[in-house]
Amino acid sequence: GLVFLDGEYLDFAQAKVSVEDRGYQFGDGIYEVVRCYRGIPFQLGAHLERLEKSARAIELDLPYSREEMEEITSELLARSGIQEAQLYIQVTRGTAPRSHFWPEGIKPVVVMYVREAAPPEEGLRRSGVKVITVVDDRWKRCNVKSLNLLPNVLAKNRARQAGAFEAVFYEEESRLVNEGSSSNVFALVADTLVTPDLGHNILPGITRKVVLDIARQKGLPVKEDRLSLDDLYRAQEVFITSTVVEIMPVVMVDELPVADGKPGPVTRMLYEAYREEVEEAIKK
Numbered sequence: 212g213l214v215f216l217d218g219e220y221l222d223f224a225q226a227k228v229s230v231e232d233r234g235y236q237f238g239d240g241i242y243e244v245v246r247c248y249r250g251i252p253f254q255l256g257a258h259l260e261r262l263e264k265s266a267r268a269i270e271l272d273l274p275y276s277r278e279e280m281e282e283i284t285s286e287l288l289a290r291s292g293i294q295e296a297q298l299y300i301q302v303t304r305g306t307a308p309r310s311h312f313w314p315e316g317i318k319p320v321v322v323m324y325v326r327e328a329a330p331p332e333e334g335l336r337r338s339g340v341k342v343i344t345v346v347d348d349r350w351k352r353c354n355v356k357s358l359n360l361l362p363n364v365l366a367k368n369r370a371r372q373a374g375a376f377e378a379v380f381y382e383e384e385s386r387l388v389n390e391g392s393s394s395n396v397f398a399l400v401a402d403t404l405v406t407p408d409l410g411h412n413i414l415p416g417i418t419r420k421v422v423l424d425i426a427r428q429k430g431l432p433v434k435e436d437r438l439s440l441d442d443l444y445r446a447q448e449v450f451i452t453s454t455v456v457e458i459m460p461v462v463m464v465d466e467l468p469v470a471d472g473k474p475g476p477v478t479r480m481l482y483e484a485y486r487e488e489v490e491e492a493i494k495k
């Protein structure tokens with residue numbers, strides 16, 4: 212892998228940030244993960260736009276323009292030579308003696324790096340995966356892609372302890388589904404593709420958007436709406452989406468099989484169309 216830090220391209224062993232980086236001490240920062248296929252970043256514009264939104268939401272001025280970040284991305288990919296890559300972008304408020312107040316004029320720290328992508332095993336996409344559901348105990352601004360991922364980390368590891376691939380957050384009172392710990396959730400209910408509508412409870416996933424666009428192009432009935440836990444249990448098909456996982460069929464929710472417990476045809480069709488979209492994007 213290769214790291215961009217403070218204007219320099221460095222090996223991982225050389226790229227160091229301060230122990231007083233506010234990302235380290237307060238989680239005071241934002242991030243993005245971008246998948247690169249054959250050396251070309253997928254949906255980079257959408258990721259950088261979301262990063263800009265996250266920055267505005269936490270009152271941080273990004274030190275680089277979108278064009279500059281695109282250039283750094285190209286450099287990282289070219290210099291590292293990694294074809295199937297994951298690009299990680301992190302911007303923290305900066306470094307300063309520890310205080311909740313941030314000093315005036317503090318300079319954000321931008322880290323961008325590429326590593327070999329770590330996609331899920333292909334066998335999982337054929338078999339489908341299990342998810343568990345957990346009460347959403349995160350903060351009320353989940354539309355911001357902030358570094359504060361402790362509830363997500365705990366939920367994901369609870370999933371692993373339960374032999375599941377992902378934990379899906381739901382609201383305790385309303386029993387409405389929000390999203391996974393690092394994914395968005397879709398369900399096919401009464402032949403309509405349903406995914407929770409955007410708001411403060413979920414991240415506006417880039418993959419979610421691509422999948423919604425594909426589904427609409429394919430003439431599939433689509434609703435961005437409330438999705439209840441009961442909908443999830445009774446759905447014809449369920450899948451999760453993310454940059455890294457793309458589209459993953461879910462065949463078990465808690466201890467209940469989804470329909471016949473096999474990945475469904477709509478999920479498969481959407482995944483194939485997603486892969487075609489990727490192929491199109493990297494051909495240009």
Ligand code: PLP
Nearest residue numbers: 393394395414416417418453454
């Ligand atoms: N929701 C959460 C909480 C996430 O962390 C992620 C990505 O890791 C997603 C949804 C999926 O977003 P995207 O498709 O932009 O990767």
